[in-house]
Amino acid sequence: AQSVSQHNHHVILSEAASLELGCNYSYGGTVNLFWYVQYPGQHLQLLLKYFSGDPLVKGIKGFEAEFIKSKFSFNLRKPSVQWSDTAEYFCAVNNNAGNMLTFGGGTRLMVKP
Amino acid sequence: NAGVMQNPRHLVRRRGQEARLRCSPMKGHSHVYWYRQLPEEGLKFMVYLQKENIIDESGMPKERFSAEFPKEGPSILRIQQVVRGDSAAYFCASSRRQGPEDEQYFGPGTRLTVT
Numbered sequence: 001a002q003s004v005s006q007h008n009h010h011v012i013l014s015e016a017a018s019l020e021l022g023c024n025y026s027y028g029g030t031v032n033l034f035w036y037v038q039y040p041g042q043h044l045q046l047l048l049k050y051f052s053g054d055p056l057v058k059g060i061k062g063f064e065a066e067f068i069k070s071k072f073s074f075n076l077r078k079p080s081v082q083w084s085d086t087a088e089y090f091c092a093v094n095n096n097a098g099n100m101l102t103f104g105g106g107t108r109l110m111v112k113p
Numbered sequence: 114n115a116g117v118m119q120n121p122r123h124l125v126r127r128r129g130q131e132a133r134l135r136c137s138p139m140k141g142h143s144h145v146y147w148y149r150q151l152p153e154e155g156l157k158f159m160v161y162l163q164k165e166n167i168i169d170e171s172g173m174p175k176e177r178f179s180a181e182f183p184k185e186g187p188s189i190l191r192i193q194q195v196v197r198g199d200s201a202a203y204f205c206a207s208s209r210r211q212g213p214e215d216e217q218y219f220g221p222g223t224r225l226t227v228t
Contacts, residue, residue, distance in 0.1 A: 004155070036219075043116070044156075044204070044219040051214060090155060099169055099211055100146065103155035 002027035004091055006104035013081050014112050021076040021107050023065075023091030033074040034092040034101065035065055044090065050074065061085070083113045115140065117207050117220035118187075125226045132192040132199070134223045138207030145188045146217060147180060150202040162188060168211075195227045 005024045013019060025031060035047040048059025055067040065076045074091060091104040118137040126132050138145050143164050148156040161169040162182035173180070177195075182188040192199055202224050206217035 006155075032214075043221040044206075046216055049216070092156075099144075099161045100158040100172070101148075101156070101217065102158065103148075105153075105155040 002102045004104035008107045010108050012110045019078040019081045023074045025093045031093045036090045037087045039087045083111045086111045119220035134190040136188040136205030142207035144208045146206040148204045200227045
């Protein structure tokens with residue numbers, strides 16, 4: 001069975017600080033990787049996804065993530081966070097059957113103005 | 114285009130009552146997924162349905178939980194004889210097709226509280 005770990009449960013940063021949120025997965029086969037964001041009071045939205053090709057993926061709002069196959073990792077990064085990035089961030093994987101997403105436990109990010 | 118709609122947004126039930134959660138997928142989407150988020154945990158897959166068919170219910174509890182997606186109308190997640198441990202946020206997602214490249218679009222969720 002596949003599983004996803006997000007080791008940082010709560011992160012507090014000041015505006016303009018750099019962000020890196022960790023995501024590790026366990027699955028022996030081919031996986032597809034996703035980062036979702038949930039802003040306060042809103043539904044989950046897709047930030048970025050990786051299926052194949054360039055392991056450095058660019059998403060919306062200046063976010064990017066790097067797939068490192070040897071480390072089973074897909075960490076999310078942003079060079080300079082803004083107050084509006086305050087949200088909960090979820091890493092997720094699926095396999096090539098595609099019908100179910102396995103989510104990590106989420107990371108709550110608070111950006112102080 | 115309206116997004117995925119879920120209602121009610123908040124539902125309070127006493128132990129032993131039934132809870133019915135509704136999900137209307139995005140227009141043109143025929144694949145529906147239900148996920149549950151327990152307090153302080155990530156989302157956990159429950160069931161995947163297409164119109165009139167349950168495709169994968171590997172994440173559904175064996176008892177008291179059922180789901181349907183009829184030919185007409187929304188998908189329904191039904192929880193019979195609710196218990197306190199059923200208190201959670203229930204999210205529905207929809208996609209146009211099945212496949213890893215077909216993005217799942219999420220609804221706002223239904224927060225179920227069992228008293």
